[in-house]
Amino acid sequence: MILYFTGTGNSRYVARKIAEEINDEIISINELIKHESTEELISTDRPFIFVCPTYAWRLPRVVTDFIRKTKFSGNNKAYFIMTCGEDTSKAINYIQKLCNDKDWQLKGMAEVIMPENYIALFDVPDKETSNKIIEESSHLIYKIASDIRDEKDFEIVEPSGFGGTIKSGITNIAFYKFIVHAKGFYSTKQCIGCGKCVDLCPLNNISLKDKQPRWGNKCTHCMACICGCPTKAIEYKNKTQTKERYYLK
Numbered sequence: 001m002i003l004y005f006t007g008t009g010n011s012r013y014v015a016r017k018i019a020e021e022i023n024d025e026i027i028s029i030n031e032l033i034k035h036e037s038t039e040e041l042i043s044t045d046r047p048f049i050f051v052c053p054t055y056a057w058r059l060p061r062v063v064t065d066f067i068r069k070t071k072f073s074g075n076n077k078a079y080f081i082m083t084c085g086e087d088t089s090k091a092i093n094y095i096q097k098l099c100n101d102k103d104w105q106l107k108g109m110a111e112v113i114m115p116e117n118y119i120a121l122f123d124v125p126d127k128e129t130s131n132k133i134i135e136e137s138s139h140l141i142y143k144i145a146s147d148i149r150d151e152k153d154f155e156i157v158e159p160s161g162f163g164g165t166i167k168s169g170i171t172n173i174a175f176y177k178f179i180v181h182a183k184g185f186y187s188t189k190q191c192i193g194c195g196k197c198v199d200l201c202p203l204n205n206i207s208l209k210d211k212q213p214r215w216g217n218k219c220t221h222c223m224a225c226i227c228g229c230p231t232k233a234i235e236y237k238n239k240t241q242t243k244e245r246y247y248l249k
């Protein structure tokens with residue numbers, strides 16, 4: 001069973017490719033969280049395969065919380081596939097700990113480089129570069145799918161050095177404390193009040209007031225609202241006005 005979380009489509013794309021290759025069922029964690037079905041039992045006799053973005057060199061906190069809260073049964077094997085713009089540093093250590101706590105056998109963690117989507121802090125690649133990155137990911141995605149099909153362990157990810165320990169450790173904690181807030185988001189005159197941002201927000205953190213989006217305090221910086229807006233009417237502080245949006249359908 002493939003369970004994916006996504007902000008801007010990269011992880012959904014990878015999850016779908018794997019599902020096609022291994023002919024397995026696919027479930028959106030976004031939908032489960034959105035409909036508050038996170039504590040229900042999820043059961044399969046095939047391995048659990050989690051696909052999600054990397055946030056500050058670890059699993060997104062929202063995914064870790066989902067896994068911790070939800071009851072899983074039927075088998076105890078888990079694969080983790082993290083899409084990322086660059087690297088996952090020591091995310092593997094935290095995944096191993098999560099698996100130990102869940103009594104799961106970790107069959108491996110793989111990182112798949114996909115286009116950077118963190119528009120609030122960085123530039124995202126142009127269309128041509130994004131397409132090239134996506135195309136280049138296919139070889140690895142097929143290898144991942146083939147290993148899962150054969151129930152093989154993934155090749156071990158080279159452990160990163162001390163820099164990685166800092167990034168996945170203290171920097172991750174500081175990142176959630178100081179950066180991950182909805183405060184900087186606002187809509188512009190281009191907003192047509194369509195509510196797409198409300199639908200896309202996995203945490204139900206956006207509501208419409210007078211046909212304009214209002215953000216609550218549960219934001220996880222997934223970038224779905226700003227990148228998925230059909231009229232490019234959402235901005236973040238003064239960081240995004242001139243930037244292209246990135247969203248993979």
Ligand SMILES: Cc1cc2nc3c(=O)[nH]c(=O)nc-3n(C[C@H](O)[C@H](O)[C@H](O)COP(=O)(O)O)c2cc1C
Binds near residue numbers: 009010053087115222
């Ligand atoms: C809040 C946030 C934090 C991120 N942190 C990292 C990171 O630590 N390392 C990295 O390589 N990419 C990082 N990225 C980039 C995403 O992990 C990457 O673009 C991913 O494929 C997006 O997946 P999605 O489209 O399924 O949401 C970050 C993106 C966001 C929005």
